[in-house]
Amino acid sequence: MGQFCVYKNPNPITRTQYPYLLDIQSDLLSELRTTVVIPLCPSKTVASIRLSRLNPVFDLDDESLTAMTQDIAGVDRLQLGSQVYDLSSYRSDIIAAIDFVLSGI
Incomplete structure (x- = not known):
């Protein structure tokens, strides 16, 4: 598991x-049982409510996904599905979205 890695959502209630x-x-906290995640959803379902700085968009394998940064949550690491993407190349966009949630800047 690593920072800025994307996992399949194993929860049947929220997966759709x-x-x-x-x-x-942070990878420095990898010994903790829980981790902090941002849910990603298909961009076509949130296009009208998206804020560009708060909700960065990632185009992955012909699918556009929007980070729902305002829906940050903690989850048990053991409940994460399999890793499917590494978004570390989008680090600055992700950090900017988190900063926007915390400071409004």
Whole structure:
């Protein structure tokens, strides 16, 4: 598991709306049982409510996914599905979205 890696959402209740979870927690805290994630959802379902700085968009394998940063959550690491993407190349966009939630800047 690594920071900025994307995992399949194993939860059958939320999987349709949020098929993927982006792990944003520092690797320095990898010994903790829980990790902090941002749900990712298909961009076509949130286009009208999206804020560009708060909700960065990632185009992955012909699918556009939007980070729902305002829906940050903690999850048990053991409940994460399999890793499917690494978004570390989008680090600055992800950090900017988190900063926007915390500071409004």
